[in-house]
Amino acid sequence: MLDLEPATNNMAELIRGVADDQLQASTPCPDMSLGDLIDHVGGLSLAFTAAASKTSLDGDMGPRADVSQVEPSWRTFIPERLAALAQAWRKDGAWEGFTQAGGVDMPGDVAGLVTLDEVIVHGWDIAAASGQEFTCPPHLLEAAYEFLQASVAENPQGTPGLFDAPVPVADDAPLEDRVIGLTGRDPAWASARR
Template identity: 60%
Template sequence: MFDLEPATDVMAALVRGVRDEQLTASTPCPQLTVGDLLDHVDGLSSAFTAAATKAPLDGGSQPPSADAARLGTEWRHRIPERLAALAVAWREDTAWRGMTKAGGLDLPADVAGAVAIDEIVVHGWDLAVATGQSFSCDTELLTAAYEFVKASAEQNPDGTPGLFGPPVEVPESAPLIERLIGLSGRDPRWVADPR
């Protein structure tokens, strides 16, 4: 069991720090703008809160989406609120036990928790570098995300469609965040377009 709040707090601060003119900027996620990524974070926050509570989402569990057109005007308030709810939901022991549903899939609850950690940590880094903000991560959560992605990369060395691209080679001597980012199919040296 992990406390997701350190990572959701970082993500919430990053969301609030996005400027309007950055919504159309590119991100380390191929084909996603900052606005698309924000919509994805919004959706995954609700989906993984539902996974923790084992409560069905309105409209059912859906595969992840990313569409800036769905953000609306209150996203700077709504997304941090949903991130806070996500952290609260995963504090319960029951969140980590049994089976649950996320992204249209049935999966063990502890695996859903690991996916939630990975999503918040990796997309936190994505959002930070895409918008020129600083990124930090709780060591325990960073390690959990790394172990999850490492196991996935070992099982799927060419990447996992819809989840991770093929790993980018990063030296073993690199900081853990860079090794995690590389395993997730991103280049840790990625630089945002100047705006």
């Protein structure tokens, strides 16, 4: 069991640091503006909190990506959702048994790693798009890296709807860059925009 709180806290700080005039900014996710991505994070926080507690979401509460749906209080309620997400994955049984996320049944430990991956990678996306610094503890990056390596081994050309084919990154590159490269993102994306 991993404590997701350091990653969710980092993402919450990044979200609070996004300026209103940045919501239309491009992101490493080709079809999403920064506002779309923030909306997506709000929904995935609910979806993966439900996955941890083995409950279902009501109606249209899952992840979407639509800046027009971002509520004015997003800098408050999305960090609150992220805190609840971390808390849910600390509870007994969250990493055990089976659960569902995004309509896919999966073991609890896999769902926990998917959650970690979503928080780390989209945290990096938000940091890159908004010009903020991304940080994540090495042990969480290592867990995400191992998870992503296994995913790439099964789907070397990417996972439709999740990741593009991996971007080549040097074996001696920082762990953060190697994680990001496995998701099909170019670790140099942010610096290329400057």
